[in-house]
Amino acid sequence: xxxxxxxxxxxxxxxxxxxHGKTTLVDKMLWQTGAFSDRQTVETTGERVMDxxxxxxxxxxxxxxxxxxxxxxxxxxxxxxxxINIIDTPGHADFGGEVERGxxxxxxxxxxxxxSEGPLxxxxxxxxxxxxxxxxxxxxxxxxxxxxxxxxxVEEETYELFMDLLDDADGHxxxxxxxxxxxxxxxxxxxxxxxxxxEMPEGSDLEPLFATILKxxxxxxxxxEAPLQAHVTNLDSSNFLGRLALLRVxxxxxxxxxxxxxxRHDGTQQRVKITELLMTEGLERQxxxxxxxxxxxxxxxxxxxxxxxxLADPENxxxxxxxxxxxxxxxxxxxxxxSPLVGKVRGSKVTARMVKxxxxxxxxxxxxxxxxxxxxxxxxxxxxxxxxxxxILVEQMRREGYELTVGKPQVVTREVDGKLQxxxxxxxxxxxxxxxxxxxxxxxxxxxxxxQMTNHGTGWIRMEFxxxxxxxxxxxxxxxxxxxxxxxxxxxxxxxxxxxxxIITRTSGSLVSxxxxxxxxxxxxxxxxxxxLFVDPTTEVYEGMIIGENSRSDDMDVNITKExxxxxxxxxxxxxxxxxxxxxxxxLEQSLEFCREDECVEVTPxxxxxRKLILDQNERGRALSRARR
Numbered sequence: 251x252x253x254x255x256x257x258x259x260x261x262x263x264x265x266x267x268x269x270h271g272k273t274t275l276v277d278k279m280l281w282q283t284g285a286f287s288d289r290q291t292v293e294t295t296g297e298r299v300m301d302x303x304x305x306x307x308x309x310x311x312x313x314x315x316x317x318x319x320x321x322x323x324x325x326x327x328x329x330x331x332x333x334i335n336i337i338d339t340p341g342h343a344d345f346g347g348e349v350e351r352g353x354x355x356x357x358x359x360x361x362x363x364x365x366s367e368g369p370l371x372x373x374x375x376x377x378x379x380x381x382x383x384x385x386x387x388x389x390x391x392x393x394x395x396x397x398x399x400x401x402x403x404v405e406e407e408t409y410e411l412f413m414d415l416l417d418d419a420d421g422h423x424x425x426x427x428x429x430x431x432x433x434x435x436x437x438x439x440x441x442x443x444x445x446x447x448x449e450m451p452e453g454s455d456l457e458p459l460f461a462t463i464l465k466x467x468x469x470x471x472x473x474x475e476a477p478l479q480a481h482v483t484n485l486d487s488s489n490f491l492g493r494l495a496l497l498r499v500x501x502x503x504x505x506x507x508x509x510x511x512x513x514r515h516d517g518t519q520q521r522v523k524i525t526e527l528l529m530t531e532g533l534e535r536q537x538x539x540x541x542x543x544x545x546x547x548x549x550x551x552x553x554x555x556x557x558x559x560x561l562a563d564p565e566n567x568x569x570x571x572x573x574x575x576x577x578x579x580x581x582x583x584x585x586x587x588x589s590p591l592v593g594k595v596r597g598s599k600v601t602a603r604m605v606k607x608x609x610x611x612x613x614x615x616x617x618x619x620x621x622x623x624x625x626x627x628x629x630x631x632x633x634x635x636x637x638x639x640x641x642i643l644v645e646q647m648r649r650e651g652y653e654l655t656v657g658k659p660q661v662v663t664r665e666v667d668g669k670l671q672x673x674x675x676x677x678x679x680x681x682x683x684x685x686x687x688x689x690x691x692x693x694x695x696x697x698x699x700x701x702q703m704t705n706h707g708t709g710w711i712r713m714e715f716x717x718x719x720x721x722x723x724x725x726x727x728x729x730x731x732x733x734x735x736x737x738x739x740x741x742x743x744x745x746x747x748x749x750x751x752x753i754i755t756r757t758s759g760s761l762v763s764x765x766x767x768x769x770x771x772x773x774x775x776x777x778x779x780x781x782x783l784f785v786d787p788t789t790e791v792y793e794g795m796i797i798g799e800n801s802r803s804d805d806m807d808v809n810i811t812k813e814x815x816x817x818x819x820x821x822x823x824x825x826x827x828x829x830x831x832x833x834x835x836x837x838l839e840q841s842l843e844f845c846r847e848d849e850c851v852e853v854t855p856x857x858x859x860x861r862k863l864i865l866d867q868n869e870r871g872r873a874l875s876r877a878r879r
Contacts, residue, residue, distance in 0.1 A: 255469040258330065259544040261498070262467050263337040263352045265376035266362035267369075267740065271392040271435040275362065276318065276338050278438035282456055283320040285532035317355070317496070317546055319530040326461035334463060335530070335546045351557065353379055354573055355483045355498045355546055358386040358467035360459075361408075362435075365391050365399035365447075368407045370678055375742045378415050381425055387412075388466050390431045390440070390459065398708070399447045405430060429466055431459050470544025477563030478502030478510065480547075481570045482555060485614060491526055491550035495561075498546050500570060502563060505540040511567035512552060513560040519567055525551030556614055578620055578633035579673035579719055579743055582640055582842070583657035584609065585629025589852045589861060590766065590792040592653055599652040602628040608647055619643075629655070633662055635743065637723065641839045644853055648838070654853045658845045661719045669748055673719040676744040679729075680712050681737040688732045689713070696721030697750040717741070718750045724843040725755070756846060759805045760860075761798035763791045764867055767811030775828040777808055783833045784860070785810065794865030796849065799834075807867055836860070 264272045318338070323331040337352040353359070359380045363369055369377075380387055389408055394401055412426055432451045433440040440459040441451035484496040497504075504510065506527040512520045528535040528548040541547045549561070558573040586602050587593075593600050599608075609621045609630060620633040634640045637659050644656055663672050677698065681689060683705070690700070690713075698717040705711050722741060729739055761781055769789045777783065783798040791797055797810050836844060838858050841851045845860050848870075852859040864870040 253471040254474050255471050256542065256544045257332075257469045259333050259335070259470055260463060260467045261335045261337075261356040261358075261470060261544060261546065262463055263356040263359045263380075264362060265352075265359050265380065266392075267364070267367070267372040267376075270362045270364045270367070270373075272338055272362055275390075275392065275433070275435035276336055278435055279320060279334075279336065279456060279459075280318065280532060282438060283322055285318070285320055317530060318532060319546070320532070322460055322464075324457055324460055326457070326464045332464060334460075350379060351483050351573060353383050353385070354481065356385070356467075357470060358388070358463075360388045360390050360463070362390050362392050363404060363408055364396075365394045365401050365404055365432075366396045367680070368400075368404040369411045370740050372740065372742055373408075374411060374415065374676070377411060381412075381415055384425075386466050386468065387425060387428045388431060388459075388462055389428050390433050392433050392435050394432050394445050395434045395437070395448060395450045397448050401432065401444060401447055405444075429462050431462055433459065472501050472543030476501035477566040477568065478504055478561070479563075479568060479570055480504055480510075480561040481573075482557055482559045482561070483573070485555075485557060486548065488550070493553055493555065494528070494548040494550055495552060495555045496546065496548050497561065499541050499543050501543055503540055503542050504547070504549070504561065506538070509564050510561045511564045512555060513562055513567055513569035515556065515559060515572065521564055522552050522561075524549050524561075578618065578635060578662055580636050580640060580659050581631050581633040581662050582659045583624060583629050583655075583850075584632050584644065585624075585626065585655045587653035587655050587852055587854065588628075589655070589795075589859070589865075591790065591852075591854075594790075599650070605647075605652060605654065606630065608650070608652060612643060616643075636719075637839065637842065641842060645838055648853050648855055648858075651855055652853075653855075656842065656851045656853055658847055658849065659723050659842055663749070664746065666746070671746040672749050674744050674747045675717050675719050675722055675741040677715040677717050677722065677739065677741040678712065679715070679737060679739050680710060681733050683709055683711050685733045685737060686711060686713075689729070689737070692725070692728060692732060693717060693721070695753075696725065696755060697753055716744065716747075718747070718753070719743075720750075721753050721755065723755060727840055727843055756844070757803055759800035759803050760796045760846070760849065760862075761800050761810075762805055762807050762862060762867075763795045763797050763810050764793060764807040765809060765811060766790075766792040769797070769810050770813050771830060772814040773808075773810045773812040774830050776812070777810060778831050780806065780808070783831070784836060786833055787830070792861075792865070793867065794862040794870070796845075796860040796862065799844070 264276060266272045317335060319333055319335050321331050322334050337355055361377055363373060391401055391404060431440050431442060432444055434450055437450060438456055439451050439453050440456045441453045442458050443452055445451050479500040479502060480497040481500060482495045482497050486494040486496060488494055506524055508524050509521055510524055512522045527538050529538040529541060535548055560569045562568055586605055587600055613619055613621060618635050622631040624631050632640060644654060647654060661672050663670055679689060693715055696717060698715040698721060700713060700715050702714040703711060729737055769785050769787050769791060771787045774783060781798050781800045785797045791810055800806050841858050841860050845851055848863050849860055850863055852861055862870060864873055
């Protein structure tokens with residue numbers, strides 16, 4: 251039976267490396283197709299409207315894949331309006347599960363590449379996924395108006411990346427014949443003519459991009475005689491409707507109020523009723539009566555449905571393949587807060603049952619996460635793609651009122667042919683030439699292997715390394731310190747290799763409080779010569795809490811609560827004041843990078859503290875003696 255197509259629909263994902271302009275481009279596409287009312291302006295809606303989460307706006311990255319729909323009726327539509335469903339995907343490889351889900355909803359991709367930075371590790375990651383899915387690709391070189399843009403070189407580098415990945419991803423040779431669009435997403439202008447470096451594209455809008463999408467991205471195809479099949483690709487919730495399942499309709503028609511067969515992960519089937527059917531218009535979901543092949547919809551009425559399952563015809567149910575994602579590479583232990591300060595300040599969710607329920611809820615919508623039991627009933631091993639993905643989860647839980655103990659990130663190893671293997675990352679570094687020696691030395695100590703070095707002739711160099719994932723735990727802070735904040739580092743998972751051996755990622759020790767109490771200025775003045783302090787005066791501390799970084803390699807137990815002895819004799823130096831250096835404040839990510847194997851991070855809604863796993867000083871000493879025997 252020949253397949254039919256729906257020419258009034260296009261489904262496209264916008265994929266790119268972090269900060270290459272995906273979300274800004276989607277913003278401009280929405281504005282230019284009239285998705286906002288006359289009363290809405292950039293000032294009232296804000297820029298990057300697709301980044302709706304607080305953490306997304308704070309960090310300037312996309313964490314969750316989101317979809318929007320625009321109605322295009324410009325010149326390329328020939329008088330027949332076309333609905334373009336756009337999936338805005340994360341650029342960070344730690345959120346690769348979101349990218350894979352986004353690609354399962356579409357028929358082609360727009361690959362965005364910065365006109366100055368060129369293809370970076372996450373560009374390689376998202377492009378490999380698109381080529382493996384045999385999807386047509388539109389290359390959009392963005393930010394062509396940057397003063398340091400190098401458009402022709404970036405175009406050539408991207409073509410070489412296509413060549414490099416095509417065999418690896420088992421793609422089609424015709425995927426190399428991709429159209430190129432030159433754009434300035436911030437200005438909302440695109441062109442098919444290559445501008446000069448640093449120049450704005452010719453034209454006044456994004457019309458060339460819309461025309462290229464309609465020409466290159468195939469319309470959804472379907473079998474006119476096949477029964478209903480709709481794939482669950484994401485989940486959402488509504489205060490009024492409960493859980494919403496986001497689906498791509500593959501075949502057939504789905505109607506509001508109808509009966510459908512719910513095909514679950516475990517192979518069982520259950521009849522359910524579609525109580526509500528919603529379709530996206532701009533950024534809003536509107537109630538609809540029915541949806542056909544190629545439509546991306548949300549349905550309500552199935553409280554326990556999860557990602558990868560199928561809604562099918564009740565009389566002839568045929569399940570679609572489950573969505574598979576790459577295995578996790580990094581893990582850390584998340585458990586209840588066991589410090590003496592638990593529940594003292596604002597933390598309302600402190601029990602093991604509450605923490606486990608929250609982790610189970612996260613599993614429902616996060617396909618790249620794993621939660622495993624440990625020997626302790628109040629702690630679980632959580633596995634994910636990378637440090638950032640796990641740190642985002644902990645930060646979200648902290649903001650929801652949970653108190654947690656979080657262990658140092660570890661790598662997820664596996665055994666192949668009797669040999670231990672560990673995950674390896676492909677690391678790309680852009681830095682001024684003067685820091686070449688320092689960076690090479692840092693990565694050599696972390697078992698990094700340089701694969702390529704390019705000098706752009708502008709005083710900056712680009713280096714590519716292969717580094718075990720373990721070697722990148724704690725790397726970012728040291729890297730930014732060595733390059734005075736000027737270096738740019740990006741990395742992406744690049745497979746497994748045999749165990750690299752011992753890696754020492756932190757040469758300094760910790761300053762550990764030997765008692766409970768409040769930090770005093772007098773004690774800080776005496777201790778600040780020993781290292782860098784993390785706490786302010788009057789901060790409450792407890793025995794085993796880490797209050798600073800020792801300048802030497804070993805740990806030191808110190809009294810940070812010591813007070814100055816008072817007497818009735820006036821000292822001749824009474825008018826001399828000691829200066830207290832400002833303490834170093836660590837974020838959650840920096841705290842996770844800093845802690846060693848015998849340390850963990852205490853996370854509460856109000857603060858983030860680093861502590862020893864064994865708080866008691868004597869017990870800690872005995873445990874260390876046993877480990878050395």
